[in-house]
Amino acid sequence: MDTQRLLTSLSLKIIIQFGIVVGMLAFAIFWNFDFIYRFYFENQQTDTGILINTAIASLMVVGMGNILYLLLYYKYEEDAIAGFVNNIESLNSDLLEGLPRNALVVKRYATMQSIQTAAGEINHSALSAMLTADEGTRFGLVRFINNILILTGVFGTIVSLSIALLGASDLIDSAAGSLGGMGLVIHGMSTALSTTITAIVSYVIFGYFYTRLADVQTHLLSGIEQLTSVYLMPKFVKTSDDITNRMAGLIKAVIMAGDKLKSTQEVYQESALSLQQSISSNQQQMGILFDDMAEIKSLLREGFRLPQPEDNSE
Template sequence: MKPVKARAYTSLFLIVGVLLLTSAVIFIFREVLTPFFYSKQLGTLGIVLNLAIILLFLMGLTRMMALFLSYAHEEAVLERFVDRVKDNAANPLHKLDNQSLIVERVNALQILYDQNAEINQGSLASIVAAGESARFTLVRFVHNILIISGVFGTVVSLSVALFSAEGLLNTPDDMQKMGAILGGMSTALKTTITAILCYAVFSYFHLRLQDIRTQLLANLEQTTALYVMPHFRTTEGSILNDVSILTTELRQAAEAVIKIQERFLQAGDRLQLAVDDLQGQISTIGHSLARTVETNSDDLRVIRESIREGFRLDDKPVPTLPKTALISR
């Protein structure tokens, strides 16, 4: 983007410098310049006419300074928006000035997009250009009237001179009338010089202001085309492109689902193998336990038989008589 903000601040510094330099020159050479504005023959007429031209000039410069600051602010907001878009921010318009050009442009595009209306960037650009042109009303007025004000001062001064000349014809010996004629002609020249100087300075800054406005609008349209319009595409080609992208994403998603399904099947097979292996181990352990129990039973049987034979025990014990029976015998 073109450096609008830097040029705007440079123009502001130039305006302030010109005003300060002019003020310093007027203060230093005040004794020389006082007769330039004041005429003894016409009194304060020259001061009033020149002061009116200077006030008109200062009014136009004040409006220019306000526009320079406004365009510098617009450029700063535009740069912040572009930086946020490049950083993939969730809401690039967060805490931006709602009255700025880029915010109004994005909101206008969103309204058209929500209504499924055709987006014509050229029409939006024309609307913005018309709005900015309306802000130049006072500047254009001053630019057009400034040189005419010098002509007006010249006409007024010459009118006074001609009026005095008419009186001089009636009384040729009246030297005061001759002084009024000369004073009127001098005032006409002075107002013309003042108007020309103010017009030259004002025209220079007016051209700089127009250039900065053009560059700002160009930056706005460039940002809209590069960073905003791709999110609001409604042409047939863009729709086909979106469908193509969606189809590709769906195919990739289906392939991912198939891969996941294959992984689940492989996991199921592995789980079945693990279950079969576990069942085999359980069967082996069961058979081992059965053989161990059978072996232990045989060993116990042998031990029992050995004890019976060792102690000569019968399978069924013989009941013994009680001692009372033996005593009785």
């Protein structure tokens, strides 16, 4: 089983990128603090720009915090998958050893085990669909912020232009040509620019990490489904192909046993022939021995002039 991608922690790479981007953003704000302060806070005739920009920044901070939380969660799940793979490769009898009981891969294993115990049918597609739906609910807040973040910039632009139009109206209506209306126009245009810039920068940064978060989720879910297809399904599901393969193996074993039995019978037959030949040879040798003994007895009787033995049959 190709386990290299299962051992790769994509979430860790994104977390490192997250830290780098946040650090660069903080450094840029610190380096240009005077300009940013003058651009956003000084000489503001109304608090509209400050409120809208604060709302945009707050949405981004909340969303980025949620993204970081989800990245850490998926890092936790990827570590569980890596531990499961290591248990498989090390041929550990307990595949769940050292794994957290609330990890997704552990829950998938327990679910399939319970279905098998209940003699139910394991539907991989249904399990995959349920897991995808459950994980999709974790993106609710992040998806909402991603959808409305750019709209807050548009809203700020509209409000700011309304302020500018109000200032232009005051400027036109003022018979003395008061500069108050002109200041309001400039303030409205400046606020529109600041809210647009804030929304665009926030949306670009947030959108990138939202996309990468979706990639991490896809990587995690595909890893779980790969484990299920390659290892768990063959372990828990017995298909017709499995039965055919097992029958083929059984038939091969029977054929091999028959061949061994045949060879054993041939050995037994050869041994029986050898034994029969040995018995025949022994009988011949015994006959020769009896004849020799009779001849020796006859010679001894003649040498010692012994009488011939009486025939008991008479």
